[in-house]
Amino acid sequence: MYRIRFHGRGGQGMKTASRILGTAFFLQGYEVQDAPRYGAERRGAPIFAYVRADETPINERGIITQADLVIVADDSLVPVPGAGVLAGVDKHTVILINSDESPEVWKQRLNISGKVFTLPVETEDRAELRFIGATCTGAAAKLLGVITRESLSQAIEEELGDLGHAVVEKNLHKALTAFDLMKKHAGCVSTMEKTSAANYTRPAWVELPFEDARISAPSIHAAANSVQVKTGLWRTQRPVIDYEHCSGCWWVCSTFCPDGAINVTEQGLPDIDYDHCKGCMVCVAQCPPHAIHAIAEEVAQAEEAKGGQA
Amino acid sequence: MTEVKATFYRRMKDLPSTHLLGTGTPMCSGCGGLEALHQVYDVIGEKSVFVNAAGCMTLLSVYPFTPFRGSWLYTAMASAPAGAQGVRDALDILLEKKRIPPEENMEVVVLTGDGSAYGMGLSATSGAMERNLDFLYICYDNEGYGNTGQQYSGATPHAAKTATSKGPLGFPGFKKDLFSIWAAHKPAYVATVIGTEPVDLARKIEKARSLKGPRMIIALAPCPPGWDFDPKESVEIGKLAVKSGVWPLKEYIDGKVTHTKIPRQRIPVEDYLKHQGRFAHLFEPQCNDALINEIQKKVDDYWDEVQKTTSLDKE
Numbered sequence: 257m258y259r260i261r262f263h264g265r266g267g268q269g270m271k272t273a274s275r276i277l278g279t280a281f282f283l284q285g286y287e288v289q290d291a292p293r294y295g296a297e298r299r300g301a302p303i304f305a306y307v308r309a310d311e312t313p314i315n316e317r318g319i320i321t322q323a324d325l326v327i328v329a330d331d332s333l334v335p336v337p338g339a340g341v342l343a344g345v346d347k348h349t350v351i352l353i354n355s356d357e358s359p360e361v362w363k364q365r366l367n368i369s370g371k372v373f374t375l376p377v378e379t380e381d382r383a384e385l386r387f388i389g390a391t392c393t394g395a396a397a398k399l400l401g402v403i404t405r406e407s408l409s410q411a412i413e414e415e416l417g418d419l420g421h422a423v424v425e426k427n428l429h430k431a432l433t434a435f436d437l438m439k440k441h442a443g444c445v446s447t448m449e450k451t452s453a454a455n456y457t458r459p460a461w462v463e464l465p466f467e468d469a470r471i472s473a474p475s476i477h478a479a480a481n482s483v484q485v486k487t488g489l490w491r492t493q494r495p496v497i498d499y500e501h502c503s504g505c506w507w508v509c510s511t512f513c514p515d516g517a518i519n520v521t522e523q524g525l526p527d528i529d530y531d532h533c534k535g536c537m538v539c540v541a542q543c544p545p546h547a548i549h550a551i552a553e554e555v556a557q558a559e560e561a562k563g564g565q566a
Numbered sequence: 567m568t569e570v571k572a573t574f575y576r577r578m579k580d581l582p583s584t585h586l587l588g589t590g591t592p593m594c595s596g597c598g599g600l601e602a603l604h605q606v607y608d609v610i611g612e613k614s615v616f617v618n619a620a621g622c623m624t625l626l627s628v629y630p631f632t633p634f635r636g637s638w639l640y641t642a643m644a645s646a647p648a649g650a651q652g653v654r655d656a657l658d659i660l661l662e663k664k665r666i667p668p669e670e671n672m673e674v675v676v677l678t679g680d681g682s683a684y685g686m687g688l689s690a691t692s693g694a695m696e697r698n699l700d701f702l703y704i705c706y707d708n709e710g711y712g713n714t715g716q717q718y719s720g721a722t723p724h725a726a727k728t729a730t731s732k733g734p735l736g737f738p739g740f741k742k743d744l745f746s747i748w749a750a751h752k753p754a755y756v757a758t759v760i761g762t763e764p765v766d767l768a769r770k771i772e773k774a775r776s777l778k779g780p781r782m783i784i785a786l787a788p789c790p791p792g793w794d795f796d797p798k799e800s801v802e803i804g805k806l807a808v809k810s811g812v813w814p815l816k817e818y819i820d821g822k823v824t825h826t827k828i829p830r831q832r833i834p835v836e837d838y839l840k841h842q843g844r845f846a847h848l849f850e851p852q853c854n855d856a857l858i859n860e861i862q863k864k865v866d867d868y869w870d871e872v873q874k875t876t877s878l879d880k881e
Contacts, residue, residue, distance in 0.1 A: 267791060299594040299791050418732060422850075479612065479635035480588030482626075487590050507578040511764045512801050514593070514601035516585035532589035536596035536790075537798035 257310035258400060258447055259320045262392070263341050264329035265490070267299040269389030272415060273329075274305030276393045276431075279411035280403045281309040289314050300490035300534055302339035323349060325445045327396055329388045331355035332553065334366070336489055342366065350445045352395055354388060356554075371444055373399065375434060387430045394431030394438075401443025408435060483532065487515070491535030494556040495528060501547035502526065509539040509548065575768040582608040588633035592625045596797025598788035598804055599623065599706035601761035603677070606704055606785070609771040612636045614673045615653050619646035619687055621679035622713040623706065636672060644686040646676045647694035650701045673702060673775070680707040683784070684720030684742050695751040695780045702774055703782045708789035709741070716792035716844075720744075723812075724864070725857050726793075727844045734847055735857065740864075744784060749818040754779030756818035757826075760786045762804030766815055766826055773817070786813045794843025806838040811865045814872070825872055832869065835862045 260277065264270035271292035278290030286309040293304040306320045322344035331353055333339040345351065347369040353362060359372040375395055390412065397403040412431055416424050474481050506526040510518040517532040518539060528539070540548045574580060587607040593600040599622065607614075612635035618624050620643040627638045641649035654674045660666045678687055683705035691703065710716040710728050718728040720742040731737035748756045754777045759767040767785070774781035788804045790797040807813040808827065812835060815827040836858055839845040848854045 299797075301592065474630050476630040476632075480586070480633050482588040482590040482631040482633040485590035485592075485631055487592075490595060505578075506583060507581050510583060510585075511578070511581050511605065512601065512762070514595075514597045514604070514761075514800065515589050515591065516587055516604040517589050519585075520583035529589060534595035536800065537796075538596055538601075538801050541798045542801050 257308055257314065257316070258325070258402075258445070259323045260307040260309075260325045260327065260396065260400075261320045261323040262303075262305040262307075262327045262329070263333050263339055264303050264305075264389070264392075265299075265333065265492075266294065266301045266303050267386075268303070268329050269386060270303050270305045270329060270392075273327075273389035273393045274307050276390070276408075276411045276415045277396060277403075278307050278309070279414055280393075280397055280407045281307070283407040283410055284403055286310060286402075287312065287314050289317075293319060300487075302333055302336060304340075320344075322346070322448065322451075324448055325349070325396060325399060326351045327392050328353040328355075329392050330492070331357070332489075332492065342368075346370065348446070348448060350399060352392065352399060354392065371441075373438065373441060375437075387427060390427040390430040391434045394434035397431075398435045398438035398442050400445050405432065405435060408432070486531050487534050488529075488531045491530075491533060491553050493535050493537060493550045494530070494553050495533065495535070495537060495540050495548045495550055496556070497526060497528060498547045498549060499525065501545050503545045503547070505544060508542055508544060512538055512542050514538060573769045573772060575765050575772060578765055581605075581764055581768060586612060586635055588635075590631065591633045592628065593622065594789075594791055594797070596788075596790040596800040597622075598761055598800050599679075599708060599785065601800070602706060602759065602767065602785035602787060603704070605761055605764050605767050606771050606783075607634075609768050610673055610675060610702070610775065613671070614675050615639060615657075617641055617646050617649040617653060617674065617676050619643050619676070619678035619682040620713075621682060622708075623677055623679065625713075643678075643682050645690050646678050646682065646687060647690040647699065647701070647703070650674045650676045650703075651694060651697070651699050654700060674700070676701060676703040678703075678705055679712065679719075680705060680709060680721035681711045681719040683707070684744050688720075688747070691748075691782075692751060695748070695753045695782075698753075698779050700778050701780060703780065705744070705782075705784045706787040707744075707784050708787040708792050710789075710792050712789050712792040716789070724861060725845065725848060727847060735854075736844070736847060745816065745818070748782045749823065751780070752821065753782055754819075755781040756784075757782070758784045758786070758814065758816055760804050760808060760813060760815070762788075762801045763808060763815060763827065770817060770826070773819075777819075792844070794846075795841055799841060803838070803841050806833070806841065809833045810835045810838040811869050812838055814868065823875075825876070828869075828872070832865070835865055 262270045262274050274290045278288045282288045289308040291306050308314050328341055334341050350371045352373050354375045356377050359374050362372045397408045412427050416427055474484050504524050506520045509526050510520055517529040519527045521527050537550055540550045585604055587604040615637040617639045619641055624640055626633050707721050709721045710719050715729045717730040718737050722737045723741045725736040727736045755774050757770040759770050788800045809829050811829055811832040816825045840849055848858055
């Protein structure tokens with residue numbers, strides 16, 4: 257049985273991507289299960305989707321803990337614990353990741369011995385990001401090696417037909433380009449050997465005791481304890497204030513920021529709370545002297561890591 | 567006449583520079599509802615009990631986290647005003663029996679989306695106004711059932727595409743006039759607001775706070791995923807809604823409706839519609855002039871009527 261796990265952020269179309277892949281498998285004659293999983297959080301939050309495909313009826317249910325293929329639509333999810341990108345990954349698992357960094361960098365960074373493939377980010381244009389699901393699905397179909405171009409195209413037409421001809425065409429183009437890109441690696445994903453509980457060996461990891469509840473759990477009666485949730489992790493672009501051009505009219509950005517994540521310093525200057533800024537860029541669009549700029553979050557983080565002022 | 571003292575909020579500079587509502591909520595990036603709510607909360611303050619009907623904003627307080635500094639109660643979608651009645655009664659009894667001092671009294675605030683306010687919660691709201699319940703009602707109106715994927719609601723505007731209105735003409739119905747429905751109950755106060763007009767919003771919440779009885783607020787809430795636009799456009803689209811006259815800012819008090827911001831030169835509704843994916847079918851593949859003109863005419867007729875009644879007032 258093929259077990260495939262998609263990771264993305266709410267709004268990137270992972271649910272649809274898993275449906276397309278599932279339908280493509282189905283058209284290829286497989287028994288299929290596909291299901292998304294997400295909590296109460298929506299756009300920007302980590303989203304999972306699972307596809308199982310087998311030649312015989314599938315009796316397995318639930319989330320996929322050990323996948324044959326892990327697809328990551330957004331590389332900023334890798335360090336997010338809640339996203340669980342690396343859950344159950346071993347040398348057998350193939351990882352497909354949407355990232356400008358090379359597979360070698362990811363293999364070294366994550367200390368994994370299995371195969372890693374990357375889909376370079378084509379553009380910074382956020383409007384193009386909505387096609388990332390199609391790109392991932394196209395590449396995945398080729399890596400699996402059992403899905404034909406025709407089945408993939410038909411699946412896209414079936415799943416996206418409602419959205420009109422132009423949307424289907426755009427997604428087809430994205431998916432088939434990625435499909436062809438992975439030609440050299442066709443069929444490199446293999447199904448896992450049957451596992452049984454009887455000969456399960458525990459992994460050699462170090463057990464850490466749980467923290468005392470008073471330390472690990474937040475006080476539920478505390479006021480505004482939601483600040484403990486770092487929604488800054490949602491951000492793909494970072495607004496940066498150029499204080500040389502800031503005219504100090506904090507009442508614009510601080511009031512319009514939907515999250516109230518722009519504080520005002522004693523000097524009367526706005527100060528963005530990057531722990532909680534979700535990167536909507538409303539402040540960038542509204543700043544009267546245009547003193548707030550958007551830079552890619554990964555560029556900002558790389559500069560921070562170098563010790564520079566982001 | 568109800569006496570309303572001069573406002574504290576005369577210009578943008580008077581708005582609060584520290585925000586009471588906690589960050590770290592699971593609301594979408596660029597949420598127009600959250601933008602309005604954090605502004606509202608700065609004026610209401612922490613001595614409040616939020617009674618929240620099911621909707622996007624019930625996710626504000628997901629155990630164990632909450633952005634509120636006061637209390638919060640979750641109710642079913644149709645019954646937030648009934649929940650508010652219970653909370654108000656309980657507080658009144660505690661006050662009467664001197665089990666809490668007057669300074670511990672709290673403002674009871676209903677918070678619901680448009681699905682609840684315009685639709686399934688309307689009868690409970692009508693009942694609460696009928697009983698002259700002393701409460702504040704905040705409806706964040708993103709013109710559809712946003713939390714479940716933007717199915718149409720009683721607040722969906724004509725021709726908008728929703729998850730349940732996917733045809734080439736979009737939603738065939740018309741947005742319900744909830745302001746007038748509420749005002750017909752003759753409550754203490756009814757107002758429309760929007761987060762992109764924060765001074766107008768702060769003044770209205772301030773005014774509502776100074777009154778007793780049912781005080782009803784509808785906040786138009788531009789919704790990036792539901793209306794299909796880039797989150798950074800959220801404020802711009804709200805401003806266009808006001809400038810085009812699609813979202814009139816007004817208040818009802820003492821039996822009289824006053825428009826608090828009349829756009830001097832209304833921009834064409836097209837400028838508002840074309841920024842949103844939910845209206846894209848009006849422009850592509852061909853421009854549906856008939857439908858755009860129909861929407862424009864509705865807006866023009868509304869403001870013509872406003873003009874007539876305002877000039878009558880002056881006579």
